[in-house]
Structure formats: structure tokens, C-alpha cells
Amino acid sequence: MFELSTQGQEFVKKELQRYETVESAIIPSLYQVQKENDGWVSEEAIGYLSDFMGIPAARINEVFHFYTMFNKKPVGKYHVQVCCNVACAMAGTREMTKTFLDEYGVKEGEVTEDGRFTFTKVECLGACDKAPMMQINEDYHENLTPESARQLLKELK
Amino acid sequence: MEVKLLSEHYGDDNFKTLEGYKVKGGYEVLPKALKMKPEEIIAEVKASGLRGRGGAGFPTGVKWGFLPNNGETRYLLCNADEGEPCTFKDRMMMEKAPHQLIEGMIISAFAINSPKSYIYIRGEYTYAAKVVEKAIKEAYDAGYLGKNILGSGFDHDMDIYRGAGAYICGEETGMISSLEGKKGQPKLKPPFPAVQGYLKKPTIVNNVETLAAVKYIIRDGADSYKKHGTEKSAGTKLFSVAGDVNKPGNYEVPLGYPLLDLINNECGGIKEGRALKAAIPGGTSAPIITAEEIEKATLDYECLAEMGTMLGSGSIVVMDDTRCMVDMMKVISHFYHHESCGQCTPCREGTGWLHKLVSSVIDGTASVSDIDLLCEVANKMKGRTICALSDAAALPVLGIVPKFREEFEFFIKEGYSKVKGRANA
Numbered sequence A: 001m002f003e004l005s006t007q008g009q010e011f012v013k014k015e016l017q018r019y020e021t022v023e024s025a026i027i028p029s030l031y032q033v034q035k036e037n038d039g040w041v042s043e044e045a046i047g048y049l050s051d052f053m054g055i056p057a058a059r060i061n062e063v064f065h066f067y068t069m070f071n072k073k074p075v076g077k078y079h080v081q082v083c084c085n086v087a088c089a090m091a092g093t094r095e096m097t098k099t100f101l102d103e104y105g106v107k108e109g110e111v112t113e114d115g116r117f118t119f120t121k122v123e124c125l126g127a128c129d130k131a132p133m134m135q136i137n138e139d140y141h142e143n144l145t146p147e148s149a150r151q152l153l154k155e156l157k
Numbered sequence B: 001m002e003v004k005l006l007s008e009h010y011g012d013d014n015f016k017t018l019e020g021y022k023v024k025g026g027y028e029v030l031p032k033a034l035k036m037k038p039e040e041i042i043a044e045v046k047a048s049g050l051r052g053r054g055g056a057g058f059p060t061g062v063k064w065g066f067l068p069n070n071g072e073t074r075y076l077l078c079n080a081d082e083g084e085p086c087t088f089k090d091r092m093m094m095e096k097a098p099h100q101l102i103e104g105m106i107i108s109a110f111a112i113n114s115p116k117s118y119i120y121i122r123g124e125y126t127y128a129a130k131v132v133e134k135a136i137k138e139a140y141d142a143g144y145l146g147k148n149i150l151g152s153g154f155d156h157d158m159d160i161y162r163g164a165g166a167y168i169c170g171e172e173t174g175m176i177s178s179l180e181g182k183k184g185q186p187k188l189k190p191p192f193p194a195v196q197g198y199l200k201k202p203t204i205v206n207n208v209e210t211l212a213a214v215k216y217i218i219r220d221g222a223d224s225y226k227k228h229g230t231e232k233s234a235g236t237k238l239f240s241v242a243g244d245v246n247k248p249g250n251y252e253v254p255l256g257y258p259l260l261d262l263i264n265n266e267c268g269g270i271k272e273g274r275a276l277k278a279a280i281p282g283g284t285s286a287p288i289i290t291a292e293e294i295e296k297a298t299l300d301y302e303c304l305a306e307m308g309t310m311l312g313s314g315s316i317v318v319m320d321d322t323r324c325m326v327d328m329m330k331v332i333s334h335f336y337h338h339e340s341c342g343q344c345t346p347c348r349e350g351t352g353w354l355h356k357l358v359s360s361v362i363d364g365t366a367s368v369s370d371i372d373l374l375c376e377v378a379n380k381m382k383g384r385t386i387c388a389l390s391d392a393a394a395l396p397v398l399g400i401v402p403k404f405r406e407e408f409e410f411f412i413k414e415g416y417s418k419v420k421g422r423a424n425a
Helices: A006-018 A022-036 A043-053 A057-066 A086-090 A093-104 A146-155 B018-023 B029-035 B038-048 B060-065 B089-096 B098-112 B126-141 B172-179 B208-220 B222-226 B259-266 B291-296 B301-306 B325-339 B345-363 B369-381 B389-403 B405-414
Strands: A078-083 A117-122 A134-136 A139-141 B075-080 B116-121 B157-162 B203-207 B236-243 B249-254 B276-280 B315-320
Touching (some): A006 A043, A022 A043, A022 A057, A022 B157, A078 A093, A086 A093, A086 B236, A086 B325, A093 A146, B018 B098, B018 B126, B029 B208, B038 B098, B060 B203, B089 B126, B098 B126, B098 B157, B098 B203, B116 B126, B126 B157, B203 B208, B208 B222, B236 B259, B259 B276, B259 B291, B276 B291, B325 B345, B325 B389, B345 B389, B369 B389, B369 B405
Parallel strands (some): B116 B157, B236 B315
Antiparallel strands (some): B236 B249, B276 B315
């Protein structure tokens, strides 16, 4: 059974008070659930949140499915999001992603066998002057080379 | 030549703190503004010629003037959902100069008599959100936010709201939907947000750079601000430059600055001495311009509009002669297909068609007549939807395809890129 930590529950309660409408608390609360649920949000967690917030599950689902940053299925410990929009694509990120997928033997969006990685191609992350770049969990990694990127992944245990 | 108004202190790491900001004259404009009449501030902003820096370029003071005097609570929303591909000016401002934005926002809120504002920050910008949230707390502790600000009798509360990954939330009514806890789908206009916005209350939505510029307009006066730029495009503007230049980055130049000078001087010219081929002048929604056009282009609203493109958010992608335009088109079309909110049929279906068609050129399943079909679909997507995303997806096609048609024809006939060659097929 999914349940938010005491701290998580306090957070959601505060968010419910923070804005002019309680529904504005849905996005921040989904972030909290994702943080406490290994980086993704399950159907069960939506049900829990619905009860906890007093907002219909359908209403939460509507928001949940609209935004790309909420993961709909399990992700690896490190969610590697490689920007493949214009500036980064020009700097070779599509090819770089392919080498990651080949090396770790997964398809885009899958979790590696050891649970460490999920690789996703994403749209512009607003760091185009430092292309090629990727985001691992919350952190930006910029001015990559194929070698530096590979080394970075190797060091993530 | 760069003219650093907004970006003057970007090099100072301490500028993001309240203390560091105050050393450089931070929060010295606020007391001055609070002694003015709100209508005087609005008049000054109108006189400055400041236009929205997020992409649409609408005159800021005029937008403020649309607020009805009906006694309803007014909201100020700062659009920090910077999502236009290749734009990174607002992120940098939030990370390096959050108090400059906050001071500009308090002045703007006072001008429009708003007790509450939100900074809607793009979900991916977690670091920027942390910096801004900390700065807001500092501003509260110092008495610049909250009740009776600096003894003026003006109350104002400010908060941040984080998006969660949706380009469409950069559209002002999409942002309002998102802030209201809904899907970030745009709303039909009119009513415009100034009349009926957040929670159906009068709402002003302004970009990060726009609100920060207000501070400098009040500090120096409209006449001083207008000394920079052209008659119809006043002031300085931050340009995010990326792609095949030696020194990509954010540069603040007066509007009207020649694009080629920005590329060759500030950005150090084209990488590895290769030849300039084209540039996207205002985010990927702006139609591409060729090297020949770049020579005549100045960075202002009117010149780029005359060229059939736009200044947009001020993000420039420079491409050298090794770039395949079919490939670039595919990347751009993929983006809009991914980001269409699905509400309007021409956009939901059209963005998919565009991406499929351009992909079929690369996959070798297209025929030459598909090039015309690509333009036909794009033409049918324009002006038929609630918001501008559909146009934003169509316009790049209508720029790239006619200007580089021979590259599309070559790809279809030969099965590989004219630029990259058979070896890279």
C-alpha cells in the first residue's frame, strides 16, 4: 500500500492551503508522491492521493497524464533524459543516446536490468549554449562529449 | 556592441543574494516607484515602448491598460515557463539575478494594484526555482514583500508555482489553466486574461525579461530606455544564441542590432571557419532565414516581420553549411507534435501529419508531391486554433521547405541527404 511519509503528508496539507484553490495543489503533490515512490506515480498512489486530498481520482489523473515530468511507469535509479531538440541534436545527442541504449541493452523508457538507468529522449531543456546536454534526475550535465557522458554514467552506482 | 542593462551583473556570483543585489543598487528603485502614482508608472512603461519579451511582442503598458476598473482582485503572473526551443535567457536571469525580477514585479504589481503574484517556473528548471524561492524569502524578511511594503501602505504577496513539463503552459491562458490545477490547455480569447484570467479574475501575464525591464525603465526613465533600440522596438533585449557559433550564450544588445554582427562579433563567428548557411532568429517557431537574408537582418520586431519571420523569444540557432535542412525540419516537427495539447483538431492532427511527412522523406517512402502536401497541411493549420501553437508548428515548415526545397527533392529522389552525402545515409 502506498502511503506518503509523515513529512510528505504535512507537505501536501500545506500545499492544499497555499493557493487560492485546492486543485492547484495537485501538481506539487504529484511531485511529492513521485519523490517518495522511486521516481514514478502508480495508479494506487493516485488513489491514495485522491483520498488524502479529497479530490476525485479522475481529476488528479487528468493532470497526471498531461505533464511529461510525471513518470507513468517505473524508472531507473538514474533517469537519464537526453535533450534531442535542435541545438543538442546538432551536437550529436541522438547518436549519443543510441550508444547508451546499445551499451546498456535497453530500449528508450525501459529500466536497465540492474535498475540503475532509464534513458529518455526529451525536448529542449533550455541549456542550448552548453549543448550537448542531458539531465540526470534533477541535475543538468552540460558540454558533454561521448566519452565524458559514458564516464559519467559509469560513475553512477 | 553589447549594452548591459539587465545582464550587467551576471558575472557577479553574489548578485543572486539580497546582500549582493543591494551592493549594486538593488531595491533602490522600489521606494521611488512606491512614491509615484500607479498611473504614472503605467504611463512611463507605455512611453518606454517596452514590448513583451516572451515572444508575442505586445506593448506591455497597453496590456496593463486593458485591466477593467471593477474592483475585482487583480493577479500578476510572471511567465517563467521558458519552453521555446533554444531559449535560455529567463533561466539565466532567475539563476543569476532573481531579485532584479522580484523588484520589477513588485513595481509592476504596484502599478496595476495587484495584491498577489505568482512566478510560474518551468518544471525542468529546478535550480532556478530554488534560487527564486530563496530570493522571495529574503525579500519578505527584508520587508520588500508582505504587508505595508516600506511603509507605503501597499500590500503584496508573491509565490512561485512549478510547472511539470508542458510547452503549452508558456501560452498565457495555458499557464493560467495549469496554475488553476488543470491540464495546461489554452482558453479561447476573448475574454483576454486582463479581463478574465486566473480564477476568472483580471490577470496580467508578463515574461521574466519584461518584468525585470520595468525596474530599469522606472530607474532611468522612459526616455533613457528608448535611447536604445529603434523607434518601434525600444530598449535592449537578451538574445540566446546556440548552434554553430564559437561562443554560444546570452547576449544583451539594443534592438535593431545587426544579426550578422551578433554572430561574427559577440559570438565569435562560425565554428571551425565554416560557412554560414541559415539561422532561426526567434525560437524554432520562427521561420528560418538564409545566409543572404541574415546579411540584411536586424534584430528588431519590424525588420524580422518584414522578412516573414519574427523576433519571438530572441533565441537564435545558427547553422553552418554541414546542416541538412530535412533533418532540422524533422527535429522541429517532432517537437510540436510532442507538445500539441490535443485540444484543437488542426493542431492535434496537423502536427502529426507534418512529422509523419517529413519523416517519410528521410525514411525513403515519400514522393516529390509530398513536399507540396507538407506545405498544404501547414497552411491549413494556420489561424484555425485557440492558441498559436498550431501556427508555431506550421511556420517553420513554410520557411524551411520553400527556401531549401532542393534538399527535400534530392532526399526523395536519391534516398540520402544532399548535405550529408551517401556515406552518411
